[in-house]
């Protein structure tokens with residue numbers, strides 16, 4: 265996969281940083297992680313299946329492979345659980361991930377600059393569901409960066425099943441590790457800002473990698489309470505340990521202004537429902553999902569008594 269990334273990236277502006285990205289990724293893949301043999305074995309088994317072409321047939325990223333052995337493929341893919349992002353369909357095997365990623369995609373895609381021929385960065389890409397969508401929307405290259413190794417292996421598992429994969433790649437990198445070079449036309453940061461202790465630094469790092477006039481699509485939790493600027497969760501939020509800040513829409517707008525982004529527009533606010541985030545048999549033993557994270561008597565509150573998850577999408581330019 266790294267050699268395919270090299271081949272593709274060297275024919276784009278990412279040529280300037282691609283050796284550096286490959287060196288960092290090689291180091292990350294060599295991490296001492298006891299699950300790697302199991303994940304690699306799963307990929308080896310997946311390689312024995314037929315490949316097919318990739319399309320978006322909503323809600324699925326669909327691989328039209330014939331004569332797939334569903335039982336064997338399902339067993340291999342389940343070695344890579346939990347599948348949070350998706351959904352995918354391979355032949356007639358439906359991989360119904362916890363999240364219906366298509367719902368977020370449809371909210372934003374009509375409003376952003378066309379991705380055709382663009383150099384695109386998907387920060388915190390998970391297994392690359394959106395990165396694939398960016399590539400099949402015509403990006404010259406769509407690079408996902410995702411520090412969690414399992415999601416990199418999930419990306420590779422899906423890629424193994426695609427005949428002639430599009431120019432989408434996921435590398436095990438943090439935004440903090442990206443060279444500060446303004447090379448990307450469009451940058452997505454979706455579901456990442458609230459995981460950052462320092463929101464200012466995250467916005468600056470996004471800006472550092474964007475071309476002049478490049479576009480940022482920022483999606484994050486917000487709160488909608490009168491006269492409350494932000495909430496800093498003291499413990500967990502929606503059972504998540506690492507949620508550092510829930511701004512109001514106005515506060516988030518101010519953060520983007522302070523970071524000197526231009527043409528800041530709010531595209532959408534959506535309260536997360538169990539249509540979009542649900543328990544499926546692809547998420548493993550810990551089968552908790554949205555319904556377990558909310559107050560059983562009041563779906564406007566989380567189990568911790570904070571406002572239930574609501575996400576905003578902003579777009580702005582550098």
Ligand SMILES: C[S@@+](CC[C@H](N)C(=O)[O-])C[C@H]1O[C@@H](n2cnc3c(N)ncnc32)[C@H](O)[C@@H]1O
Pocket residue numbers: 349363387388389390409410411412415437438439440453454455456459
């Ligand atoms: C909630 S998921 C969102 C996935 C996907 N972007 C989406 O919108 O569904 C956030 C992802 O960001 C990754 N992440 C967190 N901090 C990051 C950072 N500093 N750089 C890159 N990725 C990061 C996490 O590992 C996680 O997979």
